[in-house]
Amino acid sequence: MRTDGGTLLRRDAAFRSLFAARTISFLGDSLSLVALMLYVADTAGQAIAIALLLLVGDLAPALLSPLAGAVSDRWDRRRVMIVCELVQAGLLAAIALSLPPLPLLLVLVGVRAVAGHVFLPASRAAVATIVPQRDQAAANSALGLATNGGEALGPLVAAALFPLVGVRGVLLVDAATFLLSALLLVRLPTLPPSSPEEGRGGSLLADAREGLGQLWRVPALRIIALGFCAVVAFNGIDDVALVVLAKDTFDAGDSAAGILLAGVGIGLFAGYALLARWSARASMLWLLVAGFAVSSVGNLLTGLAWAVAAAFTLQTIRGLGIAAMDVATNTLLPRLVPDAMLGRVFGNLYGAIGLAAGLSYVAGGLLLDATSAPTTFIIAGAGGTLATIAVAVTLPRALRRQS
Structure with missing residues (x-):
């Protein structure tokens, strides 16, 4: 039960x-x-x-x-x-x-x-x-x-x-x-290495290389990692872009920028609260895809928003998607990875996501300076949506092959 x-x-x-x-x-x-x-x-x-x-x-x-x-x-x-x-x-x-x-x-x-x-x-x-x-x-x-x-x-x-x-x-x-x-x-309780080989012989660097190889060798893991990093690389600029959207596009003040920045946090909190109660009934595959889609389409539509209230609503909904991405990933990985490799796969995945976010700050900042906040949101959301479609097409097949 x-x-x-x-x-x-x-x-x-x-x-x-x-x-x-x-x-x-x-x-x-x-x-x-x-x-x-x-x-x-x-x-x-x-x-x-x-x-x-x-x-x-x-x-x-x-x-x-x-x-x-x-x-x-x-x-x-x-x-x-x-x-x-x-x-x-x-x-x-x-x-x-x-x-x-x-x-x-x-x-x-x-x-x-x-x-x-x-x-x-x-x-x-x-x-x-x-x-x-x-x-x-x-x-x-x-x-x-x-x-x-x-x-x-x-x-x-x-x-x-x-x-x-x-x-x-x-x-x-x-x-x-x-x-x-x-x-x-x-x-x-004690949580020792799950295989007798762990903790003896070999070097930490060798273990790290093996972890990187595991993330790349397994098709389902590779698709999840590339898809997650792509979605973050496109959408990670949203916090900076929201400030510009509020102050330049909507000609509102600092309070409006703060309200927009709070939207994702409110959506995240609501998303985790809902998932804590209902996620056991959901397919983690489609929860992950839905999370990618909602977080990306939310930014795309934010670029078309006509007022602070509309952008706030879209960003709040987008927070639901980010919560879904996180829960689905953390639940799927233990089903795909031996326990002896799980720490390395988690570490490598979230490290790569951090680097993708850094890339988004740099590239997105340049795009924001060259165009406008609405254009940046539309391009970011469109790129994330394309990455979502690629994951939706390839991941189910990879999971069936691994099962």
Whole structure:
């Protein structure tokens, strides 16, 4: 019998601990991001410094994704997650106590981001071990709801804490969230490598190369990875384009831009809430395709929107599609990949998605400068829709061959 996310949380203590740890960890991520951006803005006083902070936090982990995934397949995943959380807590405490100059700060932030990126594939793979396959869609939906809620709550918590404790205090609170996450993870059962060969012999680099090969060799995995990256590469510019759409196209103010940016977040939250209850009844293949389609067509139609309200509605619907993409991918992969390779496949896929998002920022920014926000949305949505059609045509056949 399949269950929804709420029932799963009530009856499964191990998943409940992982759920709480992931939620607190994501809350901590958003707390530190806000605190560090404000600290850099006050001390460096240059936009390029903030851009470097964001780039180090995103690019370094993406480039090291093959190694990050290999770590979670090579050693006990519970231990890997606990060590990652302790490392992040220690680094944030060091930053809070020293408030270092920008070059050293970037190094510390980069190391912390890498530790966080090692944590993620281990935690995604842990879901497949802890939760029965029939309940994994509900589990991934519940996790998506909680982690996005934590990310949304983080800036509000930071705003409330700043007047009381300042940047240093917010960073110390953030370090405490990672310590709490590590304590919750201690309650999990051990999650050792699934084959006796893992953790002995061979090098970490060899394991990383094997993980890259697995993602490319298996047709269904290759289609999912290429399709997801293509959809993100076309649509990742949406946040920047929404600001330009509100202020230049609609001739509205900062408040309108904020409303448009909130649309996707509201849709994401609603999407995860719906999927936590109903995803167990859905086909993950068609949930993935629907997610690609809704996220892409939503941007295409946003380019044709005539007012802020219409664009907000379309972006909210688009958030539903992004939630569907995430849940379907995290549920499909454990069905296609041996457990011994799962951390590497998760790490490589989401690392590639991060690089695709970076490409979208650069290419989309150039397109936005050369044309307009509506044109950028139409081109982005059309490209993502073509990628969706390609996945819809090829993935069912690949899945049938693998089954």
